[in-house]
Amino acid sequence: MRYVALFIILLLFWLLITFSLTIENVIVGAVAALLTTALFGKFFRHNLIKFLQPQRYFWALVYLFVFTWECVKANFDVAYRVIHPAMPIKPGIVRVKLNLKTEIGKTILANSITMTPGTISVDLIDDELYVHWIYVSSMDPEVYSQKIAGRFENYIKKIFE
Numbered sequence: 001m002r003y004v005a006l007f008i009i010l011l012l013f014w015l016l017i018t019f020s021l022t023i024e025n026v027i028v029g030a031v032a033a034l035l036t037t038a039l040f041g042k043f044f045r046h047n048l049i050k051f052l053q054p055q056r057y058f059w060a061l062v063y064l065f066v067f068t069w070e071c072v073k074a075n076f077d078v079a080y081r082v083i084h085p086a087m088p089i090k091p092g093i094v095r096v097k098l099n100l101k102t103e104i105g106k107t108i109l110a111n112s113i114t115m116t117p118g119t120i121s122v123d124l125i126d127d128e129l130y131v132h133w134i135y136v137s138s139m140d141p142e143v144y145s146q147k148i149a150g151r152f153e154n155y156i157k158k159i160f161e
Helices: 002-018 023-043 054-083 103-115 141-160
Strands: 092-097 119-125 128-133
Touching (some): 002 023, 054 103, 054 141, 092 141, 103 141
Antiparallel strands (some): 119 128
């Protein structure tokens, strides 16, 4: 069942990104989806019930807007620090305690933090994420954990757990 679901998802994604319903395009997409399913189908989700829940897609859309907004704010923050004559930076590596249980959730959070300007995920060990931050504004783990991961973590829980 999961192989069929993966094939359909991949074919739909192919048609979405190519935006063409010609017979050649559909055949190429079907072959590509079939090969990808054959090679990577065993890694696809085991629990398809979670995958089919529509509220997860709603939260994914909300997360996309939140992530975009946070990236825009972070871009302005980094630009301010670069342009400012005193270059107000206080870099450091902080340890963020995660409340996520799934590996995919932790990975998405780490990648989201890395794609946000001014932060880079350095390492993920069990439930702790080490992040290099351009300006460590607090030494309190609760405060900087909320500033770094708190924005994204709640939405990622609703999507992946």
